[in-house]
Amino acid sequence: MTETGLTVRRLARSGTLRGPTSGLAPGYVQANLVCVPRELAYDFLLFCQRNPRPCPLLEVTEVGSPEPVGVAAGSDLRTDVPGYGVWHHGERVAAPETLHDHWRDDLVSFLLGCSFTFETALIRAGLPVRHVEEGRNVPMYRTNRPCRPAGVFHGPMVVSMRPMSPDQAVRASVICARYPRAHGSPIHLGDPAALGIRDLDRPDYGDAVTIRPGEIPVFWACGVTPQAVAQATRPALMLTHKPGHMFLTDLLDSDLEGLG
Amino acid sequence: MTETGLTVRRLARSGTLRGPTSGLAPGYVQANLVCVPRELAYDFLLFCQRNPRPCPLLEVTEVGSPEPVGVAAGSDLRTDVPGYGVWHHGERVAAPETLHDHWRDDLVSFLLGCSFTFETALIRAGLPVRHVEEGRNVPMYRTNRPCRPAGVFHGPMVVSMRPMSPDQAVRASVICARYPRAHGSPIHLGDPAALGIRDLDRPDYGDAVTIRPGEIPVFWACGVTPQAVAQATRPALMLTHKPGHMFLTDLLDSDLEGLG
Numbered sequence A, B: 001m002t003e004t005g006l007t008v009r010r011l012a013r014s015g016t017l018r019g020p021t022s023g024l025a026p027g028y029v030q031a032n033l034v035c036v037p038r039e040l041a042y043d044f045l046l047f048c049q050r051n052p053r054p055c056p057l058l059e060v061t062e063v064g065s066p067e068p069v070g071v072a073a074g075s076d077l078r079t080d081v082p083g084y085g086v087w088h089h090g091e092r093v094a095a096p097e098t099l100h101d102h103w104r105d106d107l108v109s110f111l112l113g114c115s116f117t118f119e120t121a122l123i124r125a126g127l128p129v130r131h132v133e134e135g136r137n138v139p140m141y142r143t144n145r146p147c148r149p150a151g152v153f154h155g156p157m158v159v160s161m162r163p164m165s166p167d168q169a170v171r172a173s174v175i176c177a178r179y180p181r182a183h184g185s186p187i188h189l190g191d192p193a194a195l196g197i198r199d200l201d202r203p204d205y206g207d208a209v210t211i212r213p214g215e216i217p218v219f220w221a222c223g224v225t226p227q228a229v230a231q232a233t234r235p236a237l238m239l240t241h242k243p244g245h246m247f248l249t250d251l252l253d254s255d256l257e258g259l260g
Helices: A005-013 A038-050 A116-124 A166-176 A225-233 B005-013 B038-050 B116-124 B166-176 B225-233
Strands: A028-037 A057-060 A084-088 A091-094 A107-113 A140-146 A156-164 A216-221 A238-241 A247-252 B028-037 B057-060 B084-088 B091-094 B107-113 B140-146 B156-164 B216-221 B238-241 B247-252
Touching: A005 A028, A005 A247, A028 A038, A028 A057, A028 A116, A038 A057, A038 A107, A038 A225, A038 B038, A038 B057, A057 A247, A057 B038, A084 A225, A116 A166, A156 A166, A156 A225, A166 A216, A225 A238, B005 B028, B005 B247, B028 B038, B028 B057, B028 B116, B038 B057, B038 B107, B038 B225, B057 B247, B084 B225, B116 B166, B156 B166, B156 B225, B166 B216, B225 B238
Parallel strands: none
Antiparallel strands: A028 A107, A028 A238, A028 A247, A057 A107, A084 A091, A084 A238, A140 A156, A156 A216, B028 B107, B028 B238, B028 B247, B057 B107, B084 B091, B084 B238, B140 B156, B156 B216
16 A cells, blocks of 8 residues: 555554654655644744744644645544644643544644655655664754744744764755755754754654764754743643654645745 | 845835835845734734745734834834835725825734845846836736635735746746745746736736737736735725835845745
């Protein structure tokens, strides 16, 4: 069976899939999930507009609808993601398998582009994606770079990291620039301290990966940023995906190419 | 004196400049203006997110503030544009020289990218931009292509048109793809009837231009789209720029390159 966005969503809905989605359904666009009440939706939409590198918008649902009609008609955001987070006043109070017990009719859902899109392009170009090689979740770190605030929302940018040789990092930068809606090119490479990251072996989300001799860490803006923003902002309610456990859309990576 | 975004804004503020801005301050990003009351701001922001080709967002102001701090600190959207439109219930009721008599403390202002950004790149590549050559405003047309609705907002996409030979159109498509926040590559070329345009000599906005033998019309999504949306949607109040009379930012065209 050819794996598609739809087949992965079905595996999540049936409970068969509860792990990270990196490497699944190659060529299909994966997405970060954020749901907030309507009264916070303008501020969050503006936050995404002002921070397009970590929060590139793919879709915003109608109020109360769990179906992102523009990118995955017939899907259900409450069941089709393999893992969720429930945030109350900045604390993650639950990590449920579905959102049925947490859904409200005033929720607006946001789907943000994900680095797994450009990873497919990197792998096709023969570039290393270490966490895929090692069967782990991608390492993610909170940084000292503040996002541009919008309304009640503020907080630090989160980055994902992939180790590469310097020449591979240059090639990856060119390739990723084709996908501005999947975080685009790296925001930093080399010294982690420049981003306020103390220890690459202790990521704030996901798993550490091996950095080989001659490699440097390469950092991309990450769609887990809204979860760090929830911790900083303490909104009464935010629902999210579990880091690395993404929503699969029906969009093809090529649909995003060059698209702003 | 070198012309910059700032010097053009000053010419508008002083009343010296009241004409179209195409070709002014080459290399500085120009922007379409839309102001709506806060109660409509979420719907309009969502409309832009769902229609990034005609409405690529560069900046959204704080409620009531006429200063787009992210792209032109110290500027004033009420005075720094060479011409305005005031829309009440879908009718353009005034075309004032400033917005002072129409400003309200509940207005949110949106700046959208403009094709004048890619025109600079086209001219540098030796490609024709006929309306600049002929000293006219760019021709713009309402189409039969509906925008994706958001809340109260719906309506047809507006396009701008530049005549070129087919091989020039191909080169222009590649160049414009570098600027997704300035409408990106064309949405159509050739037969105007495919967009529901009956007569290229009678644009809905701006001026007609000469189409030479061997040339075809090439069409780009246009930031005047919100004005057609105002006519279709009839919101109580929308303030805009006058078509072709843009707000000059401090951003450089290169700042937008590849940026989604």
